[in-house]
Amino acid sequence: MTEYTLITGATSGIGYALAVEFAKRGQALLLASRNLPKMRAVQKALQAKYKIPVIPVPSDLSKPDAPQKLYNYCRKNKLSIVTLVNNSGFGLTARPQVDQNWAECERLFQVNLHAVLQLSTLFGRDMKKRRRGYILNVASTAAFQPMPYAALYGASKAFVLALSEAMHIELQDYGVGVTALCPGITDTNFFKNGKPTVPGWLYKLVSPELVARRAVKALYQKKIYIVPYFQHWLIAQFSRFGTRKTIARIMRRIEKMRKKIRFL
Template sequence: MTTEVGKTALITGATSGIGKELATLFAKDGYNLILVARQEDKLQEVAEQFRQQYGTSNITVVESDLSKSESPQQVYDEVKRQGLTVNVLVNNAGIGEHGKFATETDLQKELGIIQLNIASVVQLTKLFTKEMVERNEGKILMLGSIASVLPNPLMAVYGATKSFIYSFSEALRNELKDTNVTVTVLMPGATDTDFFNKAGAMNTKAQEQARSTNPADVAKTGYEALMAGKDKVVHGLMNKVQVAGGYVLPDQVVTSNVRKLMEDKDSPQKQEDEKTSALALGIGIASVVVAGIVIASMYRNASPYDRLRYRYKAKKALGSIKNVAASVGDSVNGAYHNAKADVEQALA
């Protein structure tokens, strides 16, 4: 156990799912806790659990509905009123809404999602990061998603909010590069929490897949990345495959594949869709291999400046295919190693 006596972590959405599991890890490592969620009784229940199991004595609970515009300032004011210093900010709270944006989903709920997933994150980050910079010390964990880089049909607003989190975090991390304040984005896929129930997406293929992903494992991945000061981490090998594919496949193919996960799991097109997805992934892998070889061939007759650019692009292409190859089998690994040999020979 890494004892962090005297340091305080503030976690939003701390009473269930990934948020509770993250709070558990902070409790195990000796952090003081500020737990934020909507229900006072559940907050007190979690706080008592931590006191009993981990001996965490300094726990502050703040009942707050962060889907309301005034809530972030109220949370900050309560923290200041109690004279607490936040060393780690975990922006975990978030919700989604399932259905077609134009005809099925509720606008007011979606505006609440934007407030919770974006506006509250920005406000809390603004308030606490300013103090972190003044102290030249602090850590921020953002709960992103693989939806941060993969458009999310049938959860269009939710996916867009996670894209915002990714872009905002990358920009903020760059602005803070000369300080000792770090920003980390945790990017899980479908996880076995109450998210799909609250979003009205219980009969989707994604929800079915979520049963195999334990929120405690996701939290551990994010916690370790946060403590190591990493900029982002994707949890799970197959999620890494999806993200890598998202960078090389045509946008329409990526979006179509994600939609299949958000559709009814009893769809008669399920097997055909799975074949289509596998084919699309194979095409994406092949495209990266070809890209690496093409870049290498151009390298030979390039100027010194262009050679530097081509070396960078070739290594990036090989990096993408390596990440995919690590997860999808021997045939893909063979394609990767063959392409790698061709590219490295050309660049030698």
């Protein structure tokens, strides 16, 4: 049975860069996304360059039953998922939580939390039985502190980080590695209307290729989490040196600087 790496949201940004990194290592890929035309383009490019099997599977993870359907598809087609990458996720327009559109909040909850939890549970259970496998859950440096004006996004990434750290400990004795990827500001479509207004000397914009390369290395080393760029890691540690209220106020100032930017 061919072993596959399943990546959600692999048509652009960090997800695509991760697909390339696994393809370089000769991994067969199963790509799950809403955008079938983009997935087919990625499939064609990766198959041609790296000579690996690539299977695109349409999947809208904002639907509550999508994770179970994706798992059932793999079981039905006898696809052994040796590596799971939960990359799909998005954020909302920067504004107070009480002013957010509730339908969009529910959609974010399904993609950023529910899908990550269910896919990690379903495929992690199989990996535990086989006593080997890898799970890479994409969180964010937003997971390390409260995020005024991006409250739900920050909370969702804190959930992903905490879930991954706990599962890392639970599964390590079964040969399964679980790693949380916590990138800082990365040069992707996450920022739809422009680059971050935070000065570059304070918070450097890094490439998705760098993030993916260091993430895959950390995954295979079975690290519990990885912040791929040192400057981003250092800033993420600030929350350890102040009260939670003080850190929340600092983050409010930072988020106000980029309040007009829509997070994807």
